[in-house]
Amino acid sequence: MFSLPHFPEVGVQAEHRKRDYFIALFTFITTAICLITDSFAPLEMQYVLGVCGWTFLLAFLWGECKYVRVQVLVAVVFATLGENFASLFMRGYIYRFENLPFYVPAGHGLVYLTAVALGRSGLFQQYARVIALFVVLLCGAWALWGITGAERKDEIGVVLYGVFLLYLFKGRSPMVYLAAFFITSWLELVGTTAGTWAWAEVDPASGLAQGNPPSGVAAWYCLVDAVALNGAALFFKGLEYLKRQSFKKNIKVNIND
Template structure:
């Protein structure tokens, strides 16, 4: 399943960008089909987390892209493959995070900080420290720290790939706050960490048993 998810993301973004005018609709249908397959193959304990992720990701995309204007997709819409894509990336993150060494999340944070501070200092990405603060808050507030560290890096890789292809672009001037942002911000993965934190909190709120992957990634 992991290989299928990686192929869906990597090839899907390429098809969306390069195959006009039908590429986006092909990717839309395929992404939802892969999500349906994931849900069908998942045990009952895993499904609520995946559905919570779909709900929060959709709401987040509407706010961040259409309301705030923090980034804009190529066709000035929210492609229908994006919400299921978030769920697929979340699932992939849980698989990878369980394999990270204990306390590696703090090394990831420590190694990221100097670059983010430097880009803010030279004016290239003054949004970065605020996003990095969100990342640190996720590490502080929840025991699933290796999941957030994994998503911080995994999301950055996807952001670099998607913006390089031209599937979306971050606004250089951040609306409302007078900050600057790189394309993408190096700490863009913080938004994905917040998404995953909301998924974990929602599961706890509604009394859902954490999926085995989340149980494994809780830090010691």
């Protein structure tokens, strides 16, 4: 049977929280609305969409623990830096107005939070291995089609598919990466189909042909997820270290007094 490290057994009892499903459903729907709207609306609409995105993100974070909040913050910062580098500098993909839309940072926060919510949901916990097998086969078929049958060759997609598998097999949180495949594939297909952005025919970093979007595009988002997970862990370790140092200093002062 197909298995991955840290995956729950098939049929494991899991808690089905309505909040997790609501976050996911809300993000899937509003992502489509946002990206389709931005495909034809004037530039000023991006600011309206951005305000809405930040409002919804902050509202959802209100009900999350501090650990998830820090993860989302790290994801937003890292993804925004990555967008500026990959899109504005490298020109690997270009938005309609050749800018970085105002809603993108908040959008990355919502996408990451959705991956977390789905990854911890009862559905994903209960059927983890079945979902993993489905994702591996589907993404693999997409990558194979990209180099054999697609009108626009997608060599970079095969590379990214391999990276995506590496995250699933070796990453800290395969459930989050699995969930990321669904939400990121959805937003990439909607965004590129609507014309909100377009991927360059040749990846500027590797020189390989790439699809619009690349089949293994979820790997890029998995990188954001991995940085968020590890970044939050480092943040709290650092915070705990500072607390210990402060405690030791206070003890020393009291003894000297």
